[in-house]
Amino acid sequence: MSSIMIQGTTSSAGKSMMSMALCRIFSKDGHNVSPFKSQNMSREFTYTEDHKKISVAQAIQAVAAGKRPQTQMNPILLIPDTNTGSKVLLHGEEVGLMEAREYFEYRKSLKETVRSTYDELHSSHDIVVIEGAGSPAEINLRQDDIVNMGMAEMADAPVLLVTDIDRGGAFAALYGTVMLLEPHERRRIKGLIINKFRGDASLLDSGIKILEEKLGIPVLGIVPYAETQIADEDSIVEGSKKEFHGESGIDSLQMEIDRFSEIVRDSLDMDYIYSLLGEIND
Template sequence: MSVLMVQGTTSDAGKSTLVAALGRYFARQGVRVAPFKPQNMALNSAVTSDAGEIGRAQALQAQACHVAPHTDMNPVLLKPASDTGAQVIIQGRAIGNMQALDYHQYKTTAQSAVLESFRRLRSQYDLILVEGAGSPAEINLRENDIANMGFAEAVDCPVILVADIDRGGVFAHIVGTLELLSETERERVVGFVINRFRGDIKLLESGLDWLEDYTGKPVLGVLPYLHDLYMDAEDAISTQQTGASGKLNVVVPVLPRISNHTDFDALRLHPEVNLEFVSARTPLPECDLVILPGSKNVRGDLAYLKENNWQRQLDRHLRYGGKILGICGGLQMLGRSILDPGGVESEPGSETGFGYLDFTTTLTPQKALKNVCGFLTMDSCEKEIPVQGYEIHCGISRGPALQRPLARLVADNGQRSADGAISDDGQILATYLHGLFDASAAQQALLRWAGLSEPCLLDLQGHREVQLDRLADSVGNAMDSRWLKQLAHLQ
């Protein structure tokens, strides 16, 4: 059984992408391979086959490996609720909120869960691809580290270091990172991967020769810049657009604690949709549809929107025939009020909602985590439209508006439920369902409701598969094939 850890010189150097690429590459070779990230900090998450919660990137990496996502693949997930605190999720279950200093002390306890999950995965697969977090050179975080070299040394695994040349300074990033590692940590680095290179490789060769001579370590591959590469975002909002025709204009406000904005990937990629993420501090642009997204701090983000005059702007949007869709936290904002008596997301208290739908939400410590499927029940649909997705929320909503649900769902465990609400005039939809636009039939019905007469279909799942195969092809062409085979014991 083999283990390889991918660490980066910086955040967004390409760790998640490289693990996904290697996962698909080795899965093609018939290797039983799985991803693993000891600790992740992200507000984009996914529900696993064992009804837990992990980072969205690890769910995509599992897809790359042709395995079901499991909580052991990301045993520690931190979901920031403020600048200094986060919800701590251990092996798929939220254990509460912690301030940064408190969590720093808790890391020794978290490491036990990390190693336990790693041992279970190790017993089931031929190869474990481990993703680090941020950079191993963050010396202020070295004590009790479980995300980078602390983990690598605990399980005694080799490390490759990936760096992004597109941002410039790639040699300084690599050499500087090595200099800040301890001697034993430097010895653990078996080579480098340079990511996102564009141009003539001959112009880079002298630099690669210098790097290998200076460090005594090989460059295992130079990965090309892949234009129009689509990958589920681990956390940062992608501004990549696809040249939409502008038939339908959709606006999503960027909340301070926006979560699961991968809900909108199908819209961002759709050829007939112009999706725009806008700052809540700017005026609401003219559009057909406003989507209020999920939030890790719903009361705080709702107050932020109201402070920036969004109540009046949404009123005007509706008055002129616009549509509004609220997803998860966005659903809660559309109601009468949000109550948090136990301080689940922030200090105990309440916040008045936008009041478009007659229900009230109470936040509770118990989080709903489930994959679901079912049917949309919109009046505009001549027949039931299949829909599927997942729920991740702490709120329980009750009120008359929910008696006219948007969907009827069945969870993995067979539990049936009605979800969401439709306003009396049909201009407002609300749902707890993430991934609402991912299924083609539901996507088409919702876009028709929003204003497209005959929307074309976008196969998001198929698109993901194409991108993962592109990544695997890139790795196969650019990385040292002998080293890859040695890693997975293929020779």
């Protein structure tokens, strides 16, 4: 059994979509795959077969992996209710409404829940694709972290760091994110991904060379900007398509997942990514 984690330099860098694509790629290659995001903050959720709530992003990743959505894939869901508070759901059921400081204190008690839930998935799948939240460089939130580097350490997972170049400042975002991490955290980052690029990718060659020399971490590929009917679900994205397709739209969803995952497969060094997984027990 193996795992790999996708983290981002910012919210909406493309973590959800990249995780979805890897779920589909690994699944198509014959592996038993599950998505996992320990904690997701989102207003967009759907229901599992036992009528528990799960974020739309993990539900779509489940479809990409050929699985039914289940709460183990997203054990903690935070649904923003006010500017400072959220409804807290544990395994799909509401625990209560908490202000940020109250939740950060409560979060300390959730580490073992996250660990045991992840261990369940890990023991029953060939590969678990773990998605982070926001950015691991949010150093004010590092203590008791259970969703970024704290999660990577629990899973002992290699990390791929993705950035959105369409926003600008991608090289600074990658460099700054890595350098704000502790040395043992930096060592977990095994590859960098430049996402949402428009234009001639060769124009990035000199910048990539400098970045790789400074960080000692390879850039695994440049993923072109791709319009899809699948929302890059994130609490920062407003006004985009974010509904879960459900059974009625499953065929079109599958086609979109296939299309985007092939773009990712063609763009990234998948041989290198597979090498990070080590031996997979089929």
